[in-house]
Amino acid sequence: MIKRILVGLAGTPYTPSAIRRGVELAQAHGAELTGVTVVDTTKLDIVGPVPIGAKEAADELREHRHRVAAEHVEQFISQFEQACHEANVSHQVFREEGDAFRLMLSYCRYHDLTVFGLRSVFEYFFEDVDSGQLLCRLICGGVRPILAEATEYRPVQRVLVAYSGSIESAKTLKQFVQLRVWPEATLRIVGFGGRPEDDARRLEEAAHYCHLHGFRSETEY
Template structure:
């Protein structure tokens, strides 16, 4: 059961999509929604460092200007969020906070069941083109699951679950099954990529029993591929999935897919919404 949903607000277009998903989930579960806008004062401070004593006056003025600009954007985002929530008749609250975005989001997630956030959050409102690693850090450290969405809204009818037998993947599936964010009427496609077909079939049969006990109808598939990422993307397109469920700390190739290099390779390879849990 989902009772409290947190939406991280930022200037990106995918934030509007995040609010729409949160609204849909709130109506389905009778949940309340919290809109959180964080002014990244740490990033602002870092952007004005440098220069000698003579430049301190200008640094102070620049800090004040950037902070005020960021607060103006944050207040606008809150106003837009409140307008949507009021129109939808949702129970809602809002917060504008200063600090390090991922820390504030993680703290607030201690008191929410689900975080909904856009794929490319830019919480440094004065310069939204500057990307950061907020999303990756949030997924790694959040106590609850994260629904990551892109710019385009799509109704969730078919869900692809990437399962490699790891504890991380199992935890993600359990949270999805327990919360039932989109109900049990969604069709599940559980995919395992393995060279050992017999072992994979055994894992899938056990997971199938578990998900059926939670009221889901599902299909299971075993594939063999050298590239976990590419195969999951191909399979998602093949079955016309609307959402991917995955664990954040899998020890297989899925881990490298989720958090390869400095940004999440998973977010770069698919436009589908992602339900991620560690």
């Protein structure tokens, strides 16, 4: 059951797709949406080495970066709120400052699903960083499930499940099935990591489990 969905308004070209997906799922499941922006002001203040006599220019650059970041934050919040209002979805918005990883880790504790853009940073176009780093850190920190959206929104009709038969792999499959994010989707369960005869047995059991929960499934090994 999904009742609270967290949407990271991370300020990338992927964010509109994440907003649309969050709203779609909230409508389908009668869930509440939480939109969060995070601005790390300490990073915005980093403008590199400042030559002698250039302090005023550096201060102006910092002010410019803060102003532009604030404008982008409000832009994405406006998109999020408009989409929620049009879909009649209950929602709330939080404007945060500080470390994005620490803050999102805290928010994820009390949400059933977290939706981000596939490349998610909260730098609002100023930092040249690995934009997938935050998602990797959240996953390693135990945050799940996370739905990572591409730039182009697509309806979900088929879902690929990589299944090894391990406890963690089984937990992931069970969580997806029990949440029923897309109950009409067909699951394609692909086995890996074992002998063909073992994979065949595991896949048969996994497919039967999915069938009991009302899912259509295919298997491959």
